[in-house]
Amino acid sequence: MHYQAPAQLQAAILDWAGTVVDFGSFAPTRIFVEAFATFDIELSLDEARGPMGMGKWDHIRSLCDQPQIAARFEQRFARPPSDADVTAIYERFMPLQIANVGKHSALIPGALPAIAHMRQAGLKIGTTSGYPRQVMDHVVALAAVAGYQPDHVVAADDLPTGRPGPAQALANVIALTIGDVAACVKVDDTLPGILEGRSAGMWTVGLRFSGNFLGLDHPAFQALTPSELDRHRLRIDGLFAPVRPDYLADTIADLPAIIDRINARMARGETPGSH
Incomplete structure (x- = not known):
């Protein structure tokens, strides 16, 4: 037997607040x-x-x-x-x-089309969160009404340890029967969430504008000028730099193109963290 890296993504492990719901993470x-x-x-x-x-x-x-x-x-x-x-x-x-x-439970604009793209590409959808189960159950129910139903949900208190360690992400790998952690992408707006994905051996995507680092609601985000957006990108990219995500995107709406790029790299034999 010998190791063969997976040729395409099998799962996306998504954060909740600031990633899929609650623009600005309020x-x-x-x-x-x-x-x-x-x-x-x-x-x-x-x-x-x-x-x-x-x-x-x-x-x-x-x-x-x-x-x-x-x-x-x-x-x-x-x-x-x-x-x-x-x-x-x-x-x-x-x-x-x-x-x-x-x-603060509204889906982030572009979330449903991005998730639909991932499902069409054959990805299962897992989730992790800093929310405890009591809160998570409310968030999941509200998201279902809005049309978002992931395949698995892991709350912060479901396991003995959480972020920035890999336990929650790996619990998704087990529940979703994924064959290789390198076939997963972890998407998050926080440093502990990116470290969670990196420590689990996954591809990682940090989101700049929909979550904690910008801290604006969607109308305020839309009101930013191009020069203001560029200034915030530079600042937020610097904040993400120490945890070295594989990719940075403005919001989840930009994720489909990144999924396609990761799949293309995997088809060439590349693995998470290779630059």
């Missing part, structure tokens, strides 16, 4: 701000976006580890934030997130 960020506010801790939207892509408990822990936020907590409670405090904030976060996730 549902989680605004709720982090509200959850911290219930403890009289001020948190800006930009601060809330910082660790985006991680599981939500880990996201809150990361926020509490940031010196400026830890200082606010210590000023309010006369002690640094502990894991028990993180859990208390998370327990405030969860009902707020469940109650409000529907307000």
Whole structure:
């Protein structure tokens, strides 16, 4: 027996908020701000976006580890934030997130045609998310009404470990019976999500404008001038650079052309991470 690299993609593993739904990734960020506010801790939207892509408990822990936020907590409670405090904030976060996730559940323009293209190319559709299962079930149900039904869904708390590790992506590989991780492409708008795909041995595509790094809703994005878009592309490409995605695209609407390019490279024997 000998190893033979796959000749074409078999699956796309897609993120949710900022990738397929919720242009600008507002549902989680605004709720982090509200959850911290219930403890009289001020948190800006930009601060809330910082660790985006991680599981939500880990996201809150990361926020509490940031010196400026830890200082606010210590000023309010006369002690640094502990894991028990993180859990208390998370327990405030969860009902707020469940109650409000529907307000930011619209599919990103171009998502359905892009997914249809991938299915026509023979790809199965798996998904991962930083959302826990309680929230994920609401998001999945709303997406189904809008016409999006992936083949598999892995929530942040379905497994012992999550992003930036490979576990969620690999759970999709197993569930979808994919023969080789190199036949998968991971699509995400966050650094932990791209690292998830890279650590799983997959092709990776980072999305610049629909998610966390731009942080604008779709009308505000559409109002940007060409020069403003170019400036944001340069800035966001720099933010993605440390995790080395195979491709960068503006939104999921640009994904079909990238899928075709990856398939062409695979037909020549190329594998993920080869440049």
